[in-house]
Amino acid sequence: MAERIKWAVAALIAAGGLWGFYAIGDKPLVVRLGVLLGAFAVAAAVMWFTQAGRDFVVFARESWEEAKRVVWPSRKETLQTTGVVFVFVFVMAVFMWAVDSGLLWVTQKLLGQGS
Structure with a gap:
């Protein structure tokens, strides 16, 4: 039960910060962001004391x-892979255009509407 109360308090604090951001719309943006980020920081601190937090x-x-252990591709590998994707997309677009044009031509000949 205490966990749910902490969750509710954190949600109310975050919602209050969001409300405060819009309620003081006539104040400078720095002040409004301070209110918003401050409320979110307090809500995060309250959430820290829950098991879920x-x-x-x-x-x-x-x-x-885990992100540190990932082997990221080099710039060269990234550019090569991007180039292959672009070429494949272009080839597929030409292929789909050819199939579409061919089916249009066949359909027009069968219906007798072609020139």
Whole structure:
């Protein structure tokens, strides 16, 4: 039950920050963003004390570590792969145009409407 209360308090704080951002529309943007980000920071702090919040932090850390282990392609590999994709798309577009034109021609000849 305490977890749900913490969730509700965090949601209300975040919603209050969002409401405050629009409620003080006549103030400078820096002040409005301060209210919004401040409320979100307080809501995140409240969520930190829930089990779901702690699980999320563990998940985020593990995801960050996993992203570090990924072998990203080099610039050359990326450009080559992009080039192959562009060529394939172009070839498929020409093929689809040829099939469409051929079927149009056949249909017009069968219906007797072609020139």
